[in-house]
Amino acid sequence: VERVDTVIVGAGQAGLAVSHLLTAAGVTHVLFERGRVGESWRSQRWDSFTLNTPNWANLLPGWVLGDRDQHAFADRDELVAALEAYAAASSAPIREQTAVTSVERGDDGWFEVATATDRVLARHVVVCSGGLSRARLPAVAARTPADIETLSAASYRNPEALTDGAVVVVGTGQSGCQIAEDLLAAGREVFVCVSQVGRVPRRYRGRDVIDWLVDLGFFDVTVDALDDPLERYAAQPQVSGTRGGHTVSLQSLARDGATLLGRLEDIDGRTLRLAPTVRACVEFADARSAAVKTAIDGYITTHGLDAPPATPDPDEPELPDLGDADTRLTLDLDAAAVSTIIWCVGFDGDLSWLRHDVVDDRGTPRHDAGVSEVPGLYFVGFPWLHKRKSGILLGIEEDARRVVEHLTDGAGTAPGGR
Numbered sequence: 001v002e003r004v005d006t007v008i009v010g011a012g013q014a015g016l017a018v019s020h021l022l023t024a025a026g027v028t029h030v031l032f033e034r035g036r037v038g039e040s041w042r043s044q045r046w047d048s049f050t051l052n053t054p055n056w057a058n059l060l061p062g063w064v065l066g067d068r069d070q071h072a073f074a075d076r077d078e079l080v081a082a083l084e085a086y087a088a089a090s091s092a093p094i095r096e097q098t099a100v101t102s103v104e105r106g107d108d109g110w111f112e113v114a115t116a117t118d119r120v121l122a123r124h125v126v127v128c129s130g131g132l133s134r135a136r137l138p139a140v141a142a143r144t145p146a147d148i149e150t151l152s153a154a155s156y157r158n159p160e161a162l163t164d165g166a167v168v169v170v171g172t173g174q175s176g177c178q179i180a181e182d183l184l185a186a187g188r189e190v191f192v193c194v195s196q197v198g199r200v201p202r203r204y205r206g207r208d209v210i211d212w213l214v215d216l217g218f219f220d221v222t223v224d225a226l227d228d229p230l231e232r233y234a235a236q237p238q239v240s241g242t243r244g245g246h247t248v249s250l251q252s253l254a255r256d257g258a259t260l261l262g263r264l265e266d267i268d269g270r271t272l273r274l275a276p277t278v279r280a281c282v283e284f285a286d287a288r289s290a291a292v293k294t295a296i297d298g299y300i301t302t303h304g305l306d307a308p309p310a311t312p313d314p315d316e317p318e319l320p321d322l323g324d325a326d327t328r329l330t331l332d333l334d335a336a337a338v339s340t341i342i343w344c345v346g347f348d349g350d351l352s353w354l355r356h357d358v359v360d361d362r363g364t365p366r367h368d369a370g371v372s373e374v375p376g377l378y379f380v381g382f383p384w385l386h387k388r389k390s391g392i393l394l395g396i397e398e399d400a401r402r403v404v405e406h407l408t409d410g411a412g413t414a415p416g417g418r
């Protein structure tokens with residue numbers, strides 16, 4: 001049986017960052033990856049996917065994405081190529097196509113890590129398997145008529161791959177809005193079942209919103225500082241990195257030809273049952289966008305900055321006449337010639353292989369800033385691990401460094417020392 005100091009589960013940005021830091025600290029480790037490096041980005045993002053964060057904010061230890069325009073937005077394939085290059089430059093000891101099937105700490109303090117082909121004993125395990133590594137499907141999805149093509153934000157690839165006919169996109173978080181835009185640009189007929197999600201303007205007063213939000217300290221808010229802890233589960237705000245980066249709003253989708261529908265409540269035979277929520281969701285997103293602008297205005301005033309004045313954003317147009325959208329309670333799939341439903345209701349992760357009771361009812365791991373209750377067991381890369389930025393590239397280095405420091409200072413080390 002092979003013995004190593006540390007096993008890392010997952011070779012996404014979190015696993016690669018931890019591996020890089022462990023190598024620098026001289027800690028022997030193995031990194032198991034069920035697919036290939038950056039698998040979530042490869043197999044769970046559609047073809048036109050473009051990061052929502054500008055290159056300068058896509059950081060790993062010792063690395064900033066690309067040598068190109070730091071204010072540009074990289075696409076899926078650029079990011080995957082960059083992660084591969086980072087893994088190679090770090091000489092990360094990755095075993096690809098090797099899913100971890102079980103992790104359990106024995107009475108002797110060593111973790112037994114099993115895959116289909118390996119059994120490894122480790123003093124530490126760092127779980128980097130992703131908090132957003134599979135698409136969620138709501139219970140109602142099971143009632144979709146069998147002849148309707150069913151996809152998720154993870155399995156959708158491009159408009160051409162879909163059966164002919166109208167498409168219903170369920171959910172208007174970042175993925176739902178961006179996929180709806182992708183379909184509209186290809187001339188598809190699109191119905192969008194809205195959900196209550198905030199929006200940020202892509203650019204405001206001369207800078208990208210991410211630049212402003214970093215200066216405002218938005219991403220450094222810790223879990224403990226949240227007024228409402230449930231905010232951790234809120235969908236990411238509507239915005240897009242495509243076309244050089246632009247704002248996306250329910251109004252812009254409607255302007256571009258989408259039919260806005262209320263929240264999807266149920267599927268009854270061949271009828272979608274809807275709640276009358278369109279206007280409320282538009283108003284919710286408008287209010288969030290306005291609040292972000294007000295915060296930026298305040299920051300500019302307080303710091304005496306010489307920022308250009310606000311200008312109208314073409315992707316925050318007036319809401320077109322909604323017709324009966326806000327009172328409509330059904331959509332007949334046959335009358336609307338719907339061939340496809342794409343569920344865009346969020347992502348989660350799978351920790352069923354972890355043989356320890358360290359996951360809450362929502363599937364979120366329990367830990368203190370990445371350090372679990374089980375000595376030697378750590379988490380990195382999960383949304384809100386410590387701060388708002390924990391779940392995105394911007395925050396991974398800070399979390400990975402803190403966990404690696406804890407791991408290497410002897411805390412949680414199995415009997416027998418290093």
Ligand SMILES: Cc1cc2nc3c(=O)[nH]c(=O)nc-3n(C[C@H](O)[C@H](O)[C@H](O)COP(=O)(O)OP(=O)(O)OC[C@H]3O[C@@H](n4cnc5c(N)ncnc54)[C@H](O)[C@@H]3O)c2cc1C
Binds near residue numbers: 034035039129353391
């Ligand atoms: C649609 C979408 C868009 C996003 N856009 C942005 C963005 O623009 N900018 C940004 O900064 N962040 C973005 N994020 C958030 C975040 O950066 C990603 O979720 C990122 O992939 C998280 O990195 P990670 O390494 O923690 O997890 P992942 O990238 O999911 O990596 C986990 C890895 O673990 C592997 N794995 C899982 N289980 C096992 C197992 N049992 N054994 C072995 N391997 C396993 C997976 O195959 C995967 O490669 C986005 C997220 C989503 C879902």
